Amino acid sequence: MHRIWAVATNTIKQALRMKIAVVFLIMLFVLLPALGISTTGDETLKGRLQTFVSYSLSLMSFLLCLLTIIVSVYSVTSDIDQRQIYTVITKPIRRFQFLMGKLLGVVVLDVILLSVFSAVIYAVTIYTPRFVKASEQELVEANNEFLTARAALTVPQVDVTAEVRARYEELRKLDQLPPDYTQEQVITELTKQAQLAKRAAGVGEVLSWEFDNVRPLAKSMFIRFKYDVFPNPPDSQVYGRWFAGDYQYIKYGQQPKTPIFDEVYKHAARTFNEVQFPAEVVPENGRLAIAFMNVPPNDTTVVFPPDGLEVLYKADSFAANFIRSVLLILFRLIFLACLGILASTFLSFPVAVLFCLVLFLTASFSGFVIESFDYLSQNIGMIYSYSLKWAIRLLPQFDQFNPTKFIVPARLLSWSVVVKCALFMVCIKAFLVFVLGLLIFSCKEIARITV
Amino acid sequence: MQYAVETFSLTKIFSDWWGRAKVYAVDNLDLQVRPNEVFGLLGPNGSGKTTTLKMLLGLLHPTKGKALLLGGDGADPKINSRIGFLPEESYLYRYLSARETLDFYGRLFGLPAKVRKMRIEALLDMVGLKAVANRAVGTFSKGMARRIGLAQALINDPDLLILDEPTTGLDPIGTRQIKDLILRLAERGKTILLSSHLLADVEDVCDRIAILYGGRIQTQGRVKELLQQTNKRQITTDAISDSTVEKIRQLVAAEDGECVVTSPMDKLESFFIRTVAAAQQQAQSTSGAVSTTKIGDFLTRKEPMESILDKLVSAPVSQPEPEPAPTTEKVAAASGSESRPDESLLSKLTHSRPEPAARGQEAQTEPVKPSAAEHGQIKKNILDQLTGRSDAQDKDKKETGKSQAGDSGDA
Numbered sequence: 001m002h003r004i005w006a007v008a009t010n011t012i013k014q015a016l017r018m019k020i021a022v023v024f025l026i027m028l029f030v031l032l033p034a035l036g037i038s039t040t041g042d043e044t045l046k047g048r049l050q051t052f053v054s055y056s057l058s059l060m061s062f063l064l065c066l067l068t069i070i071v072s073v074y075s076v077t078s079d080i081d082q083r084q085i086y087t088v089i090t091k092p093i094r095r096f097q098f099l100m101g102k103l104l105g106v107v108v109l110d111v112i113l114l115s116v117f118s119a120v121i122y123a124v125t126i127y128t129p130r131f132v133k134a135s136e137q138e139l140v141e142a143n144n145e146f147l148t149a150r151a152a153l154t155v156p157q158v159d160v161t162a163e164v165r166a167r168y169e170e171l172r173k174l175d176q177l178p179p180d181y182t183q184e185q186v187i188t189e190l191t192k193q194a195q196l197a198k199r200a201a202g203v204g205e206v207l208s209w210e211f212d213n214v215r216p217l218a219k220s221m222f223i224r225f226k227y228d229v230f231p232n233p234p235d236s237q238v239y240g241r242w243f244a245g246d247y248q249y250i251k252y253g254q255q256p257k258t259p260i261f262d263e264v265y266k267h268a269a270r271t272f273n274e275v276q277f278p279a280e281v282v283p284e285n286g287r288l289a290i291a292f293m294n295v296p297p298n299d300t301t302v303v304f305p306p307d308g309l310e311v312l313y314k315a316d317s318f319a320a321n322f323i324r325s326v327l328l329i330l331f332r333l334i335f336l337a338c339l340g341i342l343a344s345t346f347l348s349f350p351v352a353v354l355f356c357l358v359l360f361l362t363a364s365f366s367g368f369v370i371e372s373f374d375y376l377s378q379n380i381g382m383i384y385s386y387s388l389k390w391a392i393r394l395l396p397q398f399d400q401f402n403p404t405k406f407i408v409p410a411r412l413l414s415w416s417v418v419v420k421c422a423l424f425m426v427c428i429k430a431f432l433v434f435v436l437g438l439l440i441f442s443c444k445e446i447a448r449i450t451v
Numbered sequence: 452m453q454y455a456v457e458t459f460s461l462t463k464i465f466s467d468w469w470g471r472a473k474v475y476a477v478d479n480l481d482l483q484v485r486p487n488e489v490f491g492l493l494g495p496n497g498s499g500k501t502t503t504l505k506m507l508l509g510l511l512h513p514t515k516g517k518a519l520l521l522g523g524d525g526a527d528p529k530i531n532s533r534i535g536f537l538p539e540e541s542y543l544y545r546y547l548s549a550r551e552t553l554d555f556y557g558r559l560f561g562l563p564a565k566v567r568k569m570r571i572e573a574l575l576d577m578v579g580l581k582a583v584a585n586r587a588v589g590t591f592s593k594g595m596a597r598r599i600g601l602a603q604a605l606i607n608d609p610d611l612l613i614l615d616e617p618t619t620g621l622d623p624i625g626t627r628q629i630k631d632l633i634l635r636l637a638e639r640g641k642t643i644l645l646s647s648h649l650l651a652d653v654e655d656v657c658d659r660i661a662i663l664y665g666g667r668i669q670t671q672g673r674v675k676e677l678l679q680q681t682n683k684r685q686i687t688t689d690a691i692s693d694s695t696v697e698k699i700r701q702l703v704a705a706e707d708g709e710c711v712v713t714s715p716m717d718k719l720e721s722f723f724i725r726t727v728a729a730a731q732q733q734a735q736s737t738s739g740a741v742s743t744t745k746i747g748d749f750l751t752r753k754e755p756m757e758s759i760l761d762k763l764v765s766a767p768v769s770q771p772e773p774e775p776a777p778t779t780e781k782v783a784a785a786s787g788s789e790s791r792p793d794e795s796l797l798s799k800l801t802h803s804r805p806e807p808a809a810r811g812q813e814a815q816t817e818p819v820k821p822s823a824a825e826h827g828q829i830k831k832n833i834l835d836q837l838t839g840r841s842d843a844q845d846k847d848k849k850e851t852g853k854s855q856a857g858d859s860g861d862a
Binding site for chain 2: 092
């Protein structure tokens with residue numbers, strides 16, 4: 001352990017004194033405050049904070065990823081190229097200890113830099129509201145919808161199979177099946193229609209949803225939703241009467257023990273909106289119902305798109321959420337450090353950096369890449385989807401564990417997600433990559449061939 | 452006996468991309484280095500010296516055969532902890548200072564902080580870099596880097612020291628110091644395996660040598676035996692009178708021998724060292740390395756082993772107690788700047804050490820006086836233990852004696 005630590009501290013010194021890290025440090029120290037001042041978002045306090053945090057987290061993550069790749073690759077390849085490794089590896093240190101020392105050094109450096117810059121970002125975020133002239137309403141909005149960590153309750157797809165089956169039989173009996181369609185196509189079409197019907201409300205109609213095990217931590221809860229409207233009203237505004245409370249009351253009209261929320265709002269269509277309601281409406285058994293009523297002066301049908309409605313409630317603090325999202329970045333850096341070390345065991349510095357960058361970018365867009373393979377898979381894409389697609393699946397999905405995805409909409413980043421990320425990205429993928437690097441390095445002839 | 456280094460038909464073939472054999476860098480090498488021996492691996496450039504050393508240390512994998520260091524594998528940490536290695540160039544971390552460099556290597560050996568600190572100071576002192584200990588190694592000249600390289604090879608107090616061309620890039624004083632150091636380390640029971648193509652260096656320090664060419668051993672054996680001209684005798688005397696010389700001529704003639712009488716030439720090396728030493732005494736400042744003759748006290752002594760006994764046997768008559776002192780003075784004069792503490796340290800060393808052949812021979816040359824140096828080569832001998840190697844040191848000695856007497860102009 002002493003020996004691993006000796007190599008690690010040497011790696012850190014190298015990164016700092018060879019001014020690799022310093023360049024990145026300066027960039028971050030200049031860019032982060034500049035971002036803090038220049039971002040305005042949509043001119044509201046919440047928008048400003050969202051823009052700042054999203055830009056600064058992405059920037060920090062991107063720069064630290066680059067730094068990690070460069071430092072991990074450089075510290076191994078320069079030792080081999082400049083042959084310091086001759087004197088190091090002939091000391092009583094095993095080769096795996098040498099690489100572990102390098103990895104540890106890079107990770108420790110990452111942890112230090114990540115803590116420093118996350119602290120800066122966090123501080124700027126927390127203190128911005130004090131220095132920006134914002135109305136009381138904006139402050140409340142920022143606190144409720146950004147400086148928090150909210151869990152979301154989503155509406156599952158309604159099962160309409162039986163209904164569709166019945167409708168199909170009915171059509172068949174009436175001999176009204178469209179002539180050119182196969183049975184499958186008809187059923188798909190019917191299913192779509194049925195599901196749309198479940199999400200649609202004509203004027204005067206009510207849609208309701210139920211949620212179990214609701215345990216809010218704060219006084220307020222939120223309904224987050226998006227309206228689609230047919231036909232479109234001239235001003236794209238939709239009126240809606242929202243209810244929230246005991247499902248017994250909303251569904252069966254029984255006298256509730258808890259208060260019932262009931263308000264009418266006007267919101268823009270085709271964009272996400274939020275309605276705030278007090279948490280005290282949630283009954284003791286945790287079974288909450290939400291209902292929407294399409295009220296006049298609307299004269300259109302309102303449809304909620306799939307994923308178009310969720311109930312949000314505060315489940316944790318912003319700080320805790322922020323720390324967890326920084327952990328996600330750390331896991332990403334650990335993976336890249338392992339990748340850099342693997343690459344540098346068999347490639348020279350420029351090639352190894354290029355190799356890592358390509359894999360890093362692929363991993364950053366892996367979701368997109370995999371999806372695009374799915375579209376290809378009909379014809380020639382078969383070859384790709386059975387070879388490359390699996391290769392890409394082996395990479396970690398950086399976009400799936402992107403912290404801004406959670407932080408910007410103030411969505412709860414639960415420990416389970418963090419643990420899942422640690423398990424897949426660090427314990428399995430990074431570990432395998434590192435072990436492969438160890439194997440290559442153990443078999444490698446360290447000395448260059450000179451005759 | 453367990454050899455310090457032993458190879459069994461060690462072979463290294465460098466093949467091209469298709470796997471076809473291209474170069475036999477080392478070819479069926481069987482090498483045995485005995486404990487407590489200074490062994491020189493000689494050869495022209497590209498003869499496989501460095502490749503051999505790299506294979507010993509596990510930096511290259513042998514194509515065939517195997518190598519044992521101290522009875523074990525050269526890549527085994529347990530063995531590594533008893534080995535010091537100086538590669539053909541000093542590959543150091545440019546951004547570390549001299550002190551940090553040694554600290555880093557000390558930590559690789561797992562030395563406790565206290566021991567590390569003590570050894571680092573002793574080593575910096577020894578290689579004469581204490582004044583620049585906090586400067587980044589990247590700013591060092593080649594010779595200074597070499598000294599740090601040597602210091603890092605010694606930080607673990609190794610039993611076996613592997614030096615790849617230890618004197619490249621060093622000035623003559625540095626070369627001289629390294630050679631003295633190698634001899635003193637050998638006295639302390641270390642085994643030293645060095646490679647070089649600088650023949651003078653090898654001749655001065657090595658007990659045994661092997662000459663490599665094309666990856667094969669062309670010849671190997673004791674330096675003395677390889678170089679001694681057994682059909683000749685050499686006598687070195689003080690400046691004796693011409694009549695005495697004439698008598699000796701007659702004696703030689705009586706045995707049907709021929710005899711040449713000359714004054715020995717000084718070696719350029721010792722002349723150079725004297726000149727610089729004189730400048731140092733005038734305290735001219737330098738930004739380079741300072742010469743010292745200290746040796747780290749932590750570099751432990753081992754019980755004299757077989758080869759030391761060999762030396763004792765081959766040594767001439769046992770020397771009188773006070774005689775090592777001039778040796779000390781000689782080295783001190785060469786180094787100049789801080790002679791007092793060195794002298795006491797060295798005399799301590801010299802008093803307590805077993806007496807190897809080389810020292811004995813030096814001591815014998817001591818009586819030569821500066822004024823009338825005359826050097827005879829006759830068949831009938833009184834100094835029959837003299838070897839070719841003592842010849843060079845011989846002359847040094849005399850010249851040093853002269854310079855101390857203050858009339859070096861005579862030479």
